Amino acid sequence: MKNTILGVIDATGYYQSLEDLLLHRSLAALPIGGRYRLIDFVLSNMVNSDIGSVAIFPKFQYRSLMDHLGSGKNWDLNRKRDGLFFFPAPGLDATDEGVGSFNHFAHHLDYFYRSSQEYAIISNCYTVCNINYRPVLERHMMIGCDITEIRHNGKSLEMYLVKTSLLRDLIESRDETGYTCMKDVVEDMDSGYKVCGYEHIGFVETVDSINKYYNTSLKLLNVSSWKELFKKESPIYTKVKDEPPTRYTSYASVKNSIIANGCYIEGNVRNSTMFRAVKVGKNTTISGSIIMQKSQIGDNCVLENVILDKDVRIEDGVRLIGDPDNPIVIRKGMIQGALMNS
Template structure:
C-alpha cells in the first residue's frame, strides 16, 4: 500500500511568543538537537512513507534550512522524496494559505500526480512516536472513509485547548466539539487524518471554492453523518508544543526527567532522524558539576548544570549556575551568572554575574540577545 504524507508546518503559534519570532513552530528546537518536525517526519519515514510534502508558510527559512534535501530522512531520492510546498502567487491571485484545507487545495497538483492511493496528514509541531501501520489496518477493518487519530487526555492537559471527540461503541465519531469550555469527553483529536486520496480531492473541490478552508471544521465535522469517520486511539506519549511556552517547557522537562518517555521517543518504533551537524563531543572541565541534564555535542561546561537541557555548542563558564532551564545552540553563560527557570534561544549571551530567573512561567530570551 502506498501512502502520501503531508505535514502541516506553516503555523505561527503566537502562544510560543519569542520562540517563533524568527521561525515556524515546526522548527522550534527540542531535546538538545532536534526540531519539532523531526518527530512527525520520522514517524512517516519509519512507517515506509517515502513521499512527503511539507506545507510551509510563516517564517519558513529556518525550517527549510533544517530539512534541506531530506537526506537525513532518506528522502533525497529520484522517486518520491521530500517536497517543500510554499504558498505562491498564481493566475487566480491566491497567495497565503487560508486554512488547512486551502493549503492542500492550493497544492492539488501534488495529489493529482502522485501514485499513492491514500493520504496521511499530520502536524509538524506535535511530539510523539508512532508507527502508523495499525492505524491503516483499523481504517480498513472499519471500512472507514476517514480515520482520525485520538487520545484520552489526562488532567495534565487543558481539554478546552483541543477538539473533544464523541464516539459510539464501534468507535465511529458522532460529534466533535472544537475547543469548548466544557468538553463532553476527554478524547481529543490529535491532528492526524488518514483518508483515500480521491475522496480527499473530491471533498476539497466541493468545499474550498465555497469558502470551506479548514479541513476539520468546514469539511469533516459537517459530514459526520454522511461519511464513515472513525477514531483510532493512540496510547503513547503526545504533546502539542504550540499550545504555549509552558507546554513547550513541560515537554522538554518530561523528556529530560522521565526515562520511560525518553525510551518511547528515541528507542522504540524506529529512530528520530534530524539534520546532522559536525560538532565535537561535549567537554567537561574539572570545575563542572552536572546533575540530571542533557548535554549535546560541542558544549563546553565548566560551571554547574542541573535539571537542564543544553543544545549544541553551549558554553558554561566556571562559576556559572544553570537550573531548570533550556539553553539553545551556541549560547554562552559567563562566569558567575545564574540562569534559573529560563529559556535562552540560539546565540544568546548572559554576561558575568548577571541573573536571569523565571517565575510562574519560564522567562524567554529572544535569539541573539545579550543580558
Template sequence: MNNTLGIIFSDMQDWSMTELASHRSVAAIPFGGRYRLIDFPLSNMVNSGMNKICVITKSNYRSLMEHVGSGKDWDLSRKKGGILIFPPYAMGEGHGLFNGRLDALKRVLDYITASREKYVVLSDSDMIYNINYKDVIRFHEEKNSDITAVYTRYPLDKTSSVHKIVYEFDDDGRAADILVYPVIKGTQNVGLNTWVMNKEFLESLIYDAIAHNYKDFSYDVLASRVHSIRIYGYEYCGFYAHIDSLQSYYNNSMELLNMEVLQNLFYSKTGPIYTKTKDSTPTKYLNHAKVKNSLVASGCIIEGTVENSIIFRDVKIGKNAVVKNSIIMQHGTIGENAQLDSIIADTYALVNNDRVLLGYSSCPFFIKKHSVV
C-alpha cells in the same frame, strides 16, 4: 506503504507561539537538545515506510529548509518520491496566504491530483509522538472509513483544551461528535491532528471546499460533517506532547528528563527519531563542571553547574555559572558566575558575567534569539 502520500503542515498554530515562532516556522522550533519539531512527523512517516512526503509552509521557512535540506538524513533524498517543501504562495490575484489546513490543501491540489498513491496521511508539526502509520492504515481499511483520526486519552483542563480537537465515539469507534477548541476538562479523546484518508476522498473534499469557499478542515469537514461521513478514531497509547505555547514547550521539554519518557519517545519499537546530522565535537567538561539530571548535546563547553536542564549543541557555560531547570538553545553563551533558573534562552543568546535571571516553572523567563543580557 509505498502507496501512501504524507502531507505535513508546518505552521497551523503559529499564532499561539509568538515567542518561539516569531522568526522561524513552528516545524523548525528546536526541541530536546538536538531535534526540531518537524523531525517527529517526518520520522514517523519514514519509519512507517512512506517515501513521498511534502511539507506545506506558511512563513519564516528558511531555517526549516536549511534543516531538512534534501532529506538525506531521513533517507528521503531519492530520484522518485522523497521530500518536497512547498513555499507559501497565493492562488491568484486577491488571495493571500492560506488560512487553515483546507485552504492550504487547495494550494497543492495539482500536486495531490498528480500523485498516484492510494492513501494520504495529514499531520501537523506541533504534536510530538512516535507511531507506526501501517497500523493506522490497516485500521482505516478494516473500518472502511472515510477519515481515520488518530487520538489519545489525555487529561485536559480549561486552559489546555482550547487548542485541542476532542472526539466522542460510539461503541464501534465511529465519531458521534467532534468539539473544536472547546473549553472542557477531564480525561478526553484528544486528537493528535493526524488523519488518514483515501486520496480520492481528499480530492473530493478539496473540490468541495473550493466550490463553497471552505477553509478550515476542523470546522468545515470534521465538526460539520461528523454524521454524514464515516470518521473513525484510532487510539494511540504512547507518549504524547502538544507544543502550543511557551509554557507547554517548557513543561514538555522538562518531561524528557524522565528516563521512562525519554525511552518511550526516542527508543520506541516503532523506530528512532531522525534529525539533521552535525559533526560536532564531544562536549568538554572542565575541572569545575557539575552536571546532574540533564540532557547535554555535543559541541558544548561546560565549566559551571548544570541541573535539571536541557543544553543544546555548541553552548558555553562559564566558570562558576549555575544553570537550573532551564533550556539553553544552540550557540548560547552563559557568562562566568551567572545564575539562571527556569529560563528559556533562544539561539545565540548571551548572558553576561554575574547576571542573575530567575523565572518560575509556572512562568519561565524567555530570552530572544541574539539577545544580550
C-alpha cells in the same frame, strides 16, 4: 502496504504565545530535546511507517526549516522518485486556519493528482510523539472508514488518514461545502462520511504555547518518557552535524540534563537542556532551563526556569530567576548584562 500512504505535513502552525521563539523560524523548526526540531517527530514517524513521499506545506519564516531538512537525506527522502517536497503558501490570509488548509492544498492540487499513493496522512508539525501509521491504515481499511482521526486520551491529535481521491474531492468542492480543512469535515455530523477514531497510546505532547514547550522539554529529562519516545525500532531522525564531544572541566557538575555535542561546561547544570556549542562559565548555576545553540553564559551567573534562544550572550554575574509557570524567554542574539538587571 509499503508506499501506499502519502505524507502531508502542515507546517503553517503559529501561536502568539510562542512569538519570542518564532521571530526567525517557523514552529516546525523550533529546537527541542537538545538536537531535534519539532518537525523531526512527525517526519520520522512517516518514514518509519514506510512513507516514501512527503509534502510539507509551510507559511511563516520557513528558511530555517528548509535549511534543516535540506534534500531530506537524513530521512532517506532524497530520491529520484517521490521523496521530500516543499509547497509554500502563496499569500494566504489569516482566515486560512486549521491543520491542512484546503485553500493551501488547492494551489498545489496537481501534486495530489500526480501522487500514486492510494491514501494520505495529514498531520500538524508540532506534536511530539512516536507513532506507526501502518496499524492506523490497517484498522481504517478493516472497518471501512472514510476518514480516521488519530486521538490520544480521546483528544484529537490533528492527524487524519483519508483516501487521496477523497482528499482531492474535498479540496475541489470546498467552496460548495464550506469545509476549510479536515477538522471541519470530521466535526460535521451531517457530512455523510464515516469518521473513525484511532486511539494512540504512548508519550504525546502538543507544543502550542511557551508553557507547553517548556514543560515538554522538562518531561524529556525523565528516563521513562525518553525511552517511550525514542525507540530503537522506530528512531527519530534529525539533521546530522559533525561536532566534537562536549568538554567538562574539573569544576563542572551536571545532573539529570541533556547536553548536546560541542558544549563547554565549567559550571553546575541541573534539570536542563543544552543544545550544541553552548558555553557555561565557572561558578555558574543553571537549573530548569533550556539553552539553545551557541549561547554563551558567563561566570558567576544564576539561571532558573529560563529559555535562551540561539546565540544569546549572558555576561558575568547575571541572575535570571523565572517561574516554572512563566519561564523567562530571551530572544535570539540578545545580550543580557548584569547592569541591565540592576
